[in-house]
Structure formats: structure tokens, C-alpha cells
Amino acid sequence: MDKITLVKSSQLTSPNPVTVVCTQKPDGSTNLATVSWWTYLSFNPNMVAYAMSKRSYSGEMVRQNKKVILTVPGAEIAPAVLGCGCTSGRDTDKASKFNVELTDVPGSDIKIPLHSRVAIVCHLKEYHEVGDHYLYICDVEQVYGNEQEQALFAWNGYSEIRPAK
Ligand SMILES: Cc1cc2nc3c(=O)[nH]c(=O)nc-3n(C[C@H](O)[C@H](O)[C@H](O)COP(=O)(O)O)c2cc1C
Secondary structure (H helix, E strand, O other), rough: OOOHHHHHHHHHOEEOEEEEEEEEEOOOOOEEEEOEEEEEEEEOOEEEEEEEEEEOOOHHHHHOEEEEEEEEHHHHHHHHHHHHHOOOOOOHHHHHHHOOOOOOOOOOOOOOOOEEEEEEEEEEEEEEEOEEEEEEEEEEEEEEOOOOOOOOEEEEOOEEEEOOO
């Protein structure tokens, strides 16, 4: 085997499942950010985690509100998912910029993309500094699914977003 970097390793392990992290902005609108560093943690109790750059606006919002919805986006919004991973909610309304149709989730004031295969409604339990990222550890409150939507994956690191099939 060749000695490689961890960045190269993340490319060799692609495709990686992609989520769109949905948080609420102070004006009540929803911010969308693309995240592939996420994982299930526990089924009893239900818990998930994801890592986001310390600079991300989504991180600021979840640390403030303690609420977040992780969605697995459907194939129809692939270009928008790439766009949501290249812009910040700090200065952009990503849902309107990338024409992402949003829908309500029962019991939550955060909206999600209509084209979602899965939505995991979470409460932030704790977060930890991990190098240049924060690791957000979440309790899962509700989970919704739509098998008609085809899940998206990130290929070659972050460079391409498409289904795995
Ligand atoms: C396919 C893809 C996957 C990404 N995965 C992550 C990730 O796991 N963690 C992260 O911090 N940023 C990730 N990003 C970059 C963020 O989406 C990007 O920094 C975004 O601008 C953050 O938006 P925000 O400032 O509105 O939170 C990814 C981008 C793409 C295109």
C-alpha cells in the first residue's frame, strides 16, 4: 500500500452519503448546508452526529437554537445540494437562490427540502471541538422517510453529487 493523506482517504472511500443540514435563522427562515461527515451513533436511544467546520453558519445556528433537521436529499435537487455546499447562509438565502422547494415538518419550525428521502429531527445534546471542526452529537426526536426519493451521495470528495446506482 502507498502512504496517503486523510483527504485522499476520504476520496478513496467515496461515494459518501450526503445530508442537507437544516437550521433556523434569526428571521425564522431555514438555512440549508450540505454535510457528508455524519453518522448514526445509537438506536437506543436514537442518536446521530455530524461534523461541521468551525466557521459554518449552520454551526452557529445549532449552537444557539439546539435544533436541527438532518435530511437526505432526493436526486432531483442534486445541483442545489452542491450549491448549498458552496455558499454560506450568513449572506445567502440558499432555498431561494437554488430554487429549493421547502415543506413543513410536523412539530418543527424548521422547514426541509420537499425532495428528501429521510428527515431526522434532532435536538443538540452536546458538541465538541475536534481540530478545525465541531462534532455535533444529537438526540433524535422524530424520523420521516419517503422511499420514492432516490438518495444522493458525494463522489470524489466533494466534487460531484449523484445517486450511488
Ligand atoms: C458534497 C459536500 C459535502 C460537504 N460536507 C461537509 C461536511 O461534512 N462538513 C462541513 O463542515 N462542510 C461540508 N461541506 C461544506 C459546507 O456545506 C459549506 O462550508 C457550506 O458553505 C456551509 O454553509 P453554512 O455556512 O450556511 O453553514 C460539504 C460540501 C459539499 C459540496
